[in-house]
Amino acid sequence: MSFTPIGTIRTDATEADIRTEKAGVEGVLEILEEFLPALDGIDGFSHLFVISHLDQLRPDQTGPMQVKPRRLTRRGFSLEDLPLLGVFALDSPTRPNPIGLTLVRVLGREGPRLSVRGLDVFDGTPILDIKGYQPDYRTPDYSVPDWYERLADETGHI
Helix, strand or coil, X not given: CCCCCCEEEECCCCHHHHHCCCCCCEEEEEECHHHHHHHCCCCCCCEXXXXXXXXCCCHHHECCCEECCHHHHHHCXXXXXXXXXXXXXXXXXXXXXXXXXXXXXXXXXXXXXXXXXXXXCCCCCEEEEEEECCHHHCCCCCCCCHHHHHHCCCCCCC
């Protein structure tokens, strides 16, 4: 399998901002010139899914099948209180394959540069694909596991 990056994510946010999930991280999706025709029709979408190659992961973050949601220690949980969970149940960067999926809000566009808010990846991250968010992706009828409800904050996020 091989992939060709279509662009690069640019942000002034520090690695600490990204790691601590600072809300509203802004940046730019810089699309390579050869992929400009693929942006036709993208104007008007309020949100985009960005699929990226998590090229800056540590070696120990690629491959494990189970992890503890460690970021919850910042909210007062101890590691002993946290369950060991499969990575498919989490949005942890630890994955079998270093692929990221982020939903961002579009702030504007200037040619090949899409200004966005909601980034959770580092500056320089390669972009593999972009997809416009469509209303039929939303579901009003969903459920989450008990462990998720126990660990979620007041906004419903873990």
